[in-house]
Amino acid sequence: MRVWLVCLAVLLIAACAGLPQQSSDTLVLGPPLQRFTAAGRISLRQGDRRDHLRFSWEHAPGSDVVLLMSPLGQGLAEMTRDAAGVRLVQPNQAVISADTLPQLAQRAFGTPVPLDAVAEWMRGAQPALRGDVDGWRVVISDTSAFRQRRLPRVMEASRDDVEFKLIVDDWDAPE
Numbered sequence: 265m266r267v268w269l270v271c272l273a274v275l276l277i278a279a280c281a282g283l284p285q286q287s288s289d290t291l292v293l294g295p296p297l298q299r300f301t302a303a304g305r306i307s308l309r310q311g312d313r314r315d316h317l318r319f320s321w322e323h324a325p326g327s328d329v330v331l332l333m334s335p336l337g338q339g340l341a342e343m344t345r346d347a348a349g350v351r352l353v354q355p356n357q358a359v360i361s362a363d364t365l366p367q368l369a370q371r372a373f374g375t376p377v378p379l380d381a382v383a384e385w386m387r388g389a390q391p392a393l394r395g396d397v398d399g400w401r402v403v404i405s406d407t408s409a410f411r412q413r414r415l416p417r418v419m420e421a422s423r424d425d426v427e428f429k430l431i432v433d434d435w436d437a438p439e
Contacts, residue, residue: 293407293414296389297437299324304432306332311425319430323387343368388415399423410435 301322308315317340318333328345342353350368352360362368384390393404406418415435421428 291393291407291414292391293385293393293404293416294388294391295413296384297323297387297413297415299438300387301434301436302386302432303434304430305335306431307429309427321386385419386416388413397421408432408435411437411439 301320303320304318306317306319316335318335318337320331320333322329326347328343330343331339332341332343333339340354344351344353345365349361349363350365352368360368360371362371393407395402400421400423402419402421404416404419406416407414408417415432416430417432419430
């Protein structure tokens with residue numbers, strides 16, 4: 265289960281603010297969505313170990329629900345953010361809660377991880393396609409055209425001997 269938590273952290277780290285802006289003649293993400301649902305796959309390699317999972321993410325202003333599942337669809341963890349704070353729920357484990365995403369990261373992973381900007385990247389508000397974020401090398405190697413927007417399809421992040429890949433298979437958003 266610890267690997268899934270690390271994967272969640274990587275997912276959230278990789279999208280954080282701080283990526284350098286691209287020049288205007290380069291493809292960028294956006295314009296941003298206010299609400300979205302995204303579903304896809306995550307691959308994590310650390311040394312010789314490889315793990316794979318699926319995710320489903322619902323975002324609205326002021327709230328997020330991220331469900332992490334095994335490749336066969338079994339629920340592994342759910343992270344929620346709303347006006348009451350943030351919570352990480354895992355089967356047969358105590359709920360981890362906090363007021364903010366960075367506090368939750370500190371409690372769940374033992375280190376302050378800057379998680380606040382992940383929805384900005386997913387919804388296309390962070391336009392850059394590559395850069396360094398807190399020691400992670402991030403590259404968005406493929407994008408999807410969705411309702412006159414450019415959104416991430418394949419995002420890869422690496423740091424030391426950890427490689428992370430997120431693939432968004434399906435985007436949906438109210439018009």
